[in-house]
Structures are given as structure tokens and as C-alpha cells.
Amino acid sequence: MMDYCNGIQGFINYTISNPRNINGGGIRCPCKRCKNKKFLDPYIVTMHLLQKRFMEEYLCWYAYVEPFVPHETMLVIIT
Numbered sequence: 747m748m749d750y751c752n753g754i755q756g757f758i759n760y761t762i763s764n765p766r767n768i769n770g771g772g773i774r775c776p777c778k779r780c781k782n783k784k785f786l787d788p789y790i791v792t793m794h795l796l797q798k799r800f801m802e803e804y805l806c807w808y809a810y811v812e813p814f815v816p817h818e819t820m821l822v823i824i825t
Contacts, residue, residue, distance in 0.1 A: 754795045758788050776804050 761767045767774070772785035777794035780786070781801045786794070 751796070754792055757795075758792055761791075762788055776800050778802065 758773075761773045769785045771787065773788055773791055774780075774782045775784050775786045775791045775794050776782050777791070777798040778801045779798050780794060
């Protein structure tokens, strides 16, 4: 569980480090309920990911500014 929590914190830190990911003070929430459709405060996104986990098959942070990583080399966060 600690690895998952650390992974979420890394995800949030990465996301807020690039201003292009922020909209109205919020970032996209990739939890199972929001499915990247809502921009929420980073703290709320953290809570959603801890409680609801990432949406299914969310293997690449495709909504955030990052280089494309082929599926074969992608590091997957186990939920």
C-alpha cells in the first residue's frame, strides 16, 4: 500500500509541475468515477485515487504532457 501511496504522490507532483496540466487551479482526475473528465484540486484528486483507485486500464498518463511510452516498456501501477 505504501508503494501505491508514493506512486500517487509522484503522479500528483509530476502533474502539477507542468502548468499546461492545470486548468482553473485543478488537474484531471483519473479515478474510476471521474475518468479524466473532471478538473479537481490536486488534494481531492489524491483522495479520489486513494479511495477509488485509478480508472480501469489507465496505463499511460495520456491526458498529461509526457512523452509517449510504448506499451511494452510501460511501468504499470498495480491497483
